[in-house]
Amino acid sequence: MSSGGFKSKTNQSLLAALNKNSGEKTNGATLAENQSKSYDYGIVETSAERVGSYLAALGETGEKSVYEKEDAKAAVEKELQSFVSNYNIMLRKLKSIGGTVNSAYEKKLKDMIAAKKEEFGKFGISQNVNGTLEFDVKTFRNADVAAAKDFFAGESGMASKLLAQTKQIETHAADQIAALKKSSYALCSNYSRYGSSIYDNGVSGYKYNARG
Secondary structure, three states, X not given: OOHHHHHHHHHHHHHHHHHHHHHHHHHHHHHHHHHHHHHHHHHHHHHHHHHHHHHHHHHOOOOOOHHHOOOHHHHHHHHHHHHHHHHHHHHHHHHHHOOHHHHHHHHHHHHHHHHOHXXXXXXXXXXXXXXXXXXXXXXXXXXXXXXXXXXXXXXXXXXXXXXXXXXXXXHHHHHHHHHHHHHHHHHOOOEOOOOOEHHHHOOOOOOOOOOO
């Protein structure tokens, strides 16, 4: 065999190895990206679930609603504080993930709050420039619980309107996690030399208790 032919075969082998390594790196980068996005969407899903649970409580009008409890003001205050805290987590994470759909959800939430700025303000809730909320306990404690019930509770109340939007966000996040898992499974058709799929340490959502 001529030295030229040997060099040619060597170069081809080297090129094939480089291409193989390049493909593995690409798959690895994609898996890492999927894992990161899945984690973020897991936070969106769970914070949206939490927000929904607090909004459901604020929207309830029955005898067992927070408005009918012995210490109704304290009960409503707790729900509003929890709502604001988890709403901010959800909104910030939607913004950090980005994308057309997430940005649309983020804008919709901001617009819904802004449209009722004065009403929310009566109960100590204000909106920052970035869309996150602030809860002023002192303002709320000077407010009327009956007025809070009129604003938040019932089928046409503000809690119900926000809840419908929040459920859409929760479903969207769950769908994205499922899609990311499917994508990662496709990339992990081969098993590592340790006998476990790359996926085993890859994509998973981030979940915590619905109400903490």
